[in-house]
Amino acid sequence: MNRQKQQYVTIKGTKDGLTLHLDDTCSYHDLVMELEEKLSVNQTNEPDGPLVAVHLKVGNRYLTPEQEEEIRTLIRTKKNLVVESIDSNVITKEEALGWKRKTEIVSVSKIVRSGQILHVKGDLLLIGDVNPGGTVIAGGNIFILGALRGIAHAGYYGNKEAVIAASVMKPMQLRISDIMSRSPDYKSEERNEMECAYIDDNNQIVVDRLQLLTHLRPHLTRLERRL
Template identity: 60%
Template structure:
């Protein structure tokens, strides 16, 4: 009966992928990994090979990843590009949840005040001149935006800003910046609008109705509340 391999090496156009058995003991895995790496090193002496490690459902501590990486690095021609796993840490799961969550804030953001959330922000109130709202995702303002808003502040180019009255002193989405045009002087003529980055990498302010076509993935979020 053929024994299952703990390390399976597959060649790709980008180098090698090492598939690690996630059912065997860690010591058995390391022992076979050393043997396989010696064989690869002998066959490919002199040429640099990029290596991707796929750990499957095995949970690896930082020191485990470093130990596996070091075994591969000792072979002079092998370079570890990344170590992948099907599992996520508690910290990663918490961060993903925060970044996808919509946080509601009720009240006026006054001059000098800054409201920042890691995910999406729903503001039920106004942003006064001198006030600032920032979000890692989208910003929805059920009121007047007369201060500064920065959506996608961690680099999300797909983020949007929606406001009942769009009169910002400064508007930012990801790395793009736009100042308010003169047409925002007549407040009574304004309606709910949205701002987004277009194909030319510029911030565009348009009617709210275009949002469902531009960002069809925007839906109802489960959220909490913000206390600042």
């Protein structure tokens, strides 16, 4: 029997479906060849059977979106198999940087003055004020060690869990994700405590004491960030 020296594709059955371990040292071409062969050999004659979920583990191999698509179609056309997940240990530098930017806390020490816009992808820690007419935008949360008198927009890419906290909360406008609120037209009494803004159950922005944040957004405590 003309067997290959090494198996590039290992198939394991689990209760969630099939797990395919794909070798990460061989060439992509060899891998696809063997995958095709293996799946053809293990023909089961149940064309109408239920779909079986397949989890691919590709190890330290990086698959381009085109290659991923090729493997997905290959497996899909073979039998009643459908690729549910592709798990790789590696990501591109670009993705890694993007992920880092989205999850890191960017600390900036400056005064955001009228007409200036400060935009970060992740969380923003501003050491300074936001003056009227100035704007701060963050993909995540906004924390301001100073006075917020301008516009703050947290969760810019659609994160409704994002919060805005400031030592002095006197904003012109607050925006979280796609919800907006503006300051009341009457002058409120001076309050000397730190405050935070978040979206409540009625889908509206509320401003409250900073201390409440611990209960409202417990995940803020966690320092590790997930992908």
